[in-house]
Amino acid sequence: MSEHRVNPNLGRLSYAQVNRDILATLGKPGKIYLGLLIFCLGLVAVGGYCWGQIIWKGVGVTNLNNPVGWGLLITTFVFWVGIGHAGTLISAILFLLRVPWRTAIFRAAETTTIFAVVTAGLFPLIHLGRVWAMYYILPYANGRQLWPNFRSPLVWDVLAISTYLTVSAIFFFVGLVPDIAAIRDRSKVSAVRWVWKILSLGWMGSTRQWKHYLAAYVLFAGLATPLVISVHSVVSWDFAMSVIPGWHTTIFAPYFVAGAILSGLAMVLTILIPLRAAFRIGHIIRLYHLEGMAKVLLFTSLIVGYAYATEFFIAWYSGNPFEIAIFKFRPTGHYAGIFWGMVTCNVVIPSLFFFKKVRTSLVGLLLVAIAVNFGMWFERFNIIVTSLSHDFLPHNWGSYWPSPVEWGILAGSFGWFFLLFLMFVKILPSISLAEVKESMPEGVKEDAA
């Protein structure tokens, strides 16, 4: 692509080396890989069993009650939707902004997005009282002319998330086409080669194809960009459109989007750092890339911290006794541990990235990223559960803590996500061959194989 995208840090590599190193990740899996795969399968089995309990016995196997009708499941839904943000952000927005450190990491980030959204999409189904009737929520044509209630934020949710998943998946696939062609060219088994042939859509790498390809890529990047903003805004409206103190607030859309990007970046870091060690691709995904992400993570963490402070200010400024009560309850009440865990993990710990030493140390990067993963889960739990447990009438106040079945589903969702990811890294290149090559300086291209 254009000159300014040339990445000086890839200077010492050749095209052949890039092909070899990246495609080597698709080689025969080792024992550790298989072990991880089986572990993830086990977690998925646990999660599936727990979901089965909800279906056969009822939602009562969770600890949900009156007044807390949403708990761990919706918390984890928002958590995964949030994680599904960094991918498209890194990929589309940074592409449009021509940010140089994007190339090495965007494939892994996009994959995170798709698998996170696929995981998140399960939760609204899991939490339903009657999942077998879930199709009532879809706007399908039927003889009774019964439509869903388009005023309900849950219907908006269905539409926003399915749109986001569709566009992200197409964007992901378009980016993969040249790489699939490279795999096709290397594969020897004819049946497998045939599959790659279809998926590569006849890619030959001609100038004409590149011209159309780039136009399509820019188009999809442009389409995906507003969706990054819209999807989490819509998810935030599940809460903001309600009347419940602590939910009913206009700040939620930007606050949730910032939080989503924060959590998404943290998850991409959490995945990339072990990945580059495992596949020995530290020379392609360099500290330079990781530091770039750390800076954006720090920036979004500051936005999130500001949003926390603003919520308290507005609660006080509104003079609304219900609003004031819930913001007194959060830091001092029954769930104070969750609240302070959230502040520590999302604001205090990420501010360590102000120090270059921390954001250029692999251990520092990984630990902060893991802390943010926890913190963002705490944030959603804090918003959802505290508000429901202490709403308008003190008589109704109650408390909630997840049951083993709910924890099992949470574990299962991680198993499911990483299972998909593990399968992905052995099937498709987790780093874009084409774009890494593109961003290499001119001189080295000469010794391309």
Place this chain on the structure above:
Amino acid sequence: FDVALAGLPQLPEVAPYVHRLMKAANPVVLFGGTEVLGANATATHAAVLLTNALRGALGKSLRFGEHSAWNKVDPAQRTFELVDQAGSGKLDVLLVSDANPAYALPGGLSAAKKLAACQSLIALGYEHNETTELARVVLPTHHPLEAWGDYDVRDGAVGMMQPVRVPLTASRHTGDVLLDLARRAGKQPSHPDFRGVIAAHWTSRVVPDLTDVLVKGGKFSGPKSPPAGSPHGGPALVPQRLRDLAGPLAKIPAPVAGAGQATLIAPLSAALYDGRATGRDWLMELPDSLIQSAWEVPVELALDVAASLRAETGDRISLRTGIGEIVATAVIGSDLAEGTVALRMGGGRTFTKEKLDSGSVMKLLDPVVDPLSGELAFCQARVSLTRVSDGELVSVSGGTDSQDRFLCLSVELEDAKAGHFPMMTRHGDVQPEHGKAHGKPLPMPADDMAAEGKRPDDNNYELVKHPESRWGMVVDLDKCTGCGACVVACFAENNIPMVGRAQVMKGREMQWMRIEKHVFRNEGRQLRVRFMPVMCQQCAQAPCETVCPVFASYHTPDGLNAQIYNRCIGTRYCSNNCPYKVRRFNYFDYERESPAQQQLNPDVTVRSRGVMEKCTFCIQRIREATNRAKFEGRKLRDGEVQSACAATCPSGAITFGDLKLAGSQVARLAADPRGYRLLDYQVNTRPAVVYLRRVYSGEGGEG
């Protein structure tokens, strides 16, 4: 009287009450319940009666009822003697019918041991209990709902009981059993069965044909006219007899004394009475309004007692008197007087499906009687208390402090008389300027929504219109006693599943309406407890309706927030978004053990797991009545439809009807200046339920 007062010792606690009693225009002093009745019960009543007589309340604010069935009952003293005789083997045969002396009598009597010693104890009854367990012969008899019978309502009115269903099991009527016994003894009764006895009794005495009695609703006027001299149909109190009352006063025994940290009070339980209803699911799951606890008979500890024990709500407490020791679950009762503990009757039953954690208070009592009446002295003992272990109480209340949220409101009688009503605004309950009334009256749900005028934040959605009628309810907080009969009526009418102790503990009770307890302290720092029944408020701008993705929650043209059970997919969003939290989710399929399914109301759906359910003002009754009116080609009359709660409320606190029907009772009451709508001004929900403020007199505002 003032002179007499001057001679009395100065009692600072009593002084303000005496002052108010002397000042009031129509004073009345009320009698206490079992909780104040010790061995001096008769004397206490005499003193109260005398005070009322001296302040001229007799026949005015206080009037006497007609003779009660209680007058015909032997005092407890007689029962105690009978049990003693059984224990000493003096009785050949003892017949116990529909009673449970082995459980219900004071522990000091050792009734179970004595009855077990009786050679032929024969128990008749419709359920297995502690006494049938001891009996040589147990004869199952009809439940009252299966039996013919009769009863005295009051002098001049007697009623017939007829069975409402065929007997569930192979039981017999107690009367038939006795008739058979007579036959075996060689006597030939005049009638083949007990129904014949009853029919013959009533037909010969009052009317020629039994059918006549039943056609009249099973009830008819007796021959007796009210005694002369009593305007209310009750006996007149002859002034000369007042002198007799002075007698008992001279014999007031000393107050309860003895070892132990606290005085034990043994009140009757509101739902379980003396324990005879313990184990019945509806009454077990009905929370006691004062304690806000279900499936338990906890011991209430006064604040100072709890502090000295370092006990918290839910702890297991051991109570010991000279008679016995039991363990009960504690609840800190801020409503109790210093140095007292209260344990309601009803705990410690053995033959119930679900066992309670708390024992029976009767085990702590001696058969001490009031010498004047021969009745058991309920307040007789001091108890020693020890904290045994941690535990958990099934509490249904998240808090009784309204947190200045303007939820359960009151008004001063003087202000109300002068027309100075506080007005609900978005900032709460605003009192009028001193000596002035508010200029603009409150808009009421009886008015058309559009006519209510728009507030600035009213423009999100089109206002809901109710073209013909809007069903509404008025709840008079001044009349509500918190008895909970409405809640149980709702159970029965709407097929509400009982979820059991563990699920109530988790906060999953399915009750569509509840009695909230609110505790206030007035300016004199006196405690004031108020009860507030809360059911679905049937908002015109309902938060639940907009959020349901599948239209399971929708608004009917006559103003109900209806719920389509088979459309619901169970997102629970409606419940989350309900400011009143009156929606209930079916977390499980709750089983109805046979034969409980025979109780189900055929007009109401039985909901399955995964579905949200709620109060719809008994929509099945509304639809039945509107259809009937339509078939008969007429308009629905006011009062023709009653919700189950309104029909059941013994004090008439709940009024139901059409707010848009001109002149309807509910519309009239909704326009009462005492009226306000719960959370309406805070959340803008426009409920169809209007609460009427509790009225207090001469106490000042709330501090």
